[in-house]
Amino acid sequence: MEKIATGATHDDPTVTFYVIYTGGPDARFDRNWYVDHHLPLVMKSWSKYGLESVAALFRSGEQNGTQVICECNFRDMAAVHAAFDSPEAAAVMADVIHFTELMPQRLRVVPI
Numbered sequence: 810m811e812k813i814a815t816g817a818t819h820d821d822p823t824v825t826f827y828v829i830y831t832g833g834p835d836a837r838f839d840r841n842w843y844v845d846h847h848l849p850l851v852m853k854s855w856s857k858y859g860l861e862s863v864a865a866l867f868r869s870g871e872q873n874g875t876q877v878i879c880e881c882n883f884r885d886m887a888a889v890h891a892a893f894d895s896p897e898a899a900a901v902m903a904d905v906i907h908f909t910e911l912m913p914q915r916l917r918v919v920p921i
Contacts, residue, residue: 822885823861825918827878830911834871842908843877850904851881854897859888876911 830838848863866878883889892898905913 824883826881827916829914832911839908855892858891859884
């Protein structure tokens, strides 16, 4: 999977994080809960700290490997730290059990 950034430069302070959930086709991942509840919770909780957008990308078909990628765009690195250190972070993390038992992995990406 390749993402091509448009409008971004090396001087752009915007920080993009991918939250990746990996598992087999039998792994529980409730897409409806994720899209209808979790992503709005993330935006509501962290937009005041500088989260600018979230988007979910789902694998087509049933295969092993990455099941979903969430792209989170923050204003800058200070916004990332503020969000993850915020009082609201506990509620965001506690919500994960409602849609999966898979362990999320975080990956910061930068344009090249």
